[in-house]
Amino acid sequence: MNLTGKLVTSLVIAAVASTIATLLQGGAIPDIPLVICFAVATLATALLVSPPTRASAAAPSPAASRPSNKGESESGRAQGKVKWFNVSKGFGFIVKDDGDEIFVHFRSIRGDGRRSLRDGQRVAFDVANSTKGPQAEDVVVLD
Structure with missing residues (x-):
């Protein structure tokens, strides 16, 4: 209107x-x-x-200014599999390839629209330290 x-x-x-x-x-x-x-x-x-x-x-939002994950190299970033992700609550956990678990919030998932992850999905991400411990940031789905 x-x-x-x-x-x-x-x-x-x-x-x-x-x-x-x-x-x-x-x-x-x-x-x-x-x-x-x-x-x-x-x-x-x-x-x-x-x-x-x-x-x-x-003005573009920070999420919109991130590069697309198509064809980009994810080397140098941590990788792992989604242990579980609660879509209604907007968070979950990723098991890193070294076995450690790390928290992930929906705002940290790269993409447009409703951002979520499926159990078992392979992902690449950056590790950031928050007041509550390590957290996955700039999460990209690999498969």
């Missing part, structure tokens, strides 16, 4: 809300100060949640 549509919608909502509030209080319609208060509040909300400007919308 464009900004004009949002502003018109917010004014309609303000009129309806102020009318309902006036009726619930047993007052006469219209209560002009109440209509003005509701209009200011809803217009401010519509303006605050308006879509981002073209400049900020064009």
Whole structure:
């Protein structure tokens, strides 16, 4: 919805809300100060949640700026198999090739859309130390 549509919608909502509030209080319609208060509040909300400007919308996200995993070498990175990954909770564990387990969060999985892993998938990743211990970052599915 464009900004004009949002502003018109917010004014309609303000009129309806102020009318309902006036009726619930047993007052006469219209209560002009109440209509003005509701209009200011809803217009401010519509303006605050308006879509981002073209400049900020064009800026790529960090995940989008990562290179694609097609044809790239994953040498020098840790590799392993997904032990388990809970899609609804968005995290799981990877068993590294040396046998150690490492935590993985869905935000660390490279890709677009819904990012998840399947049990047994081969992956390559960087190891980062967090406050809770080692964590897989920049995870790429190998198979």
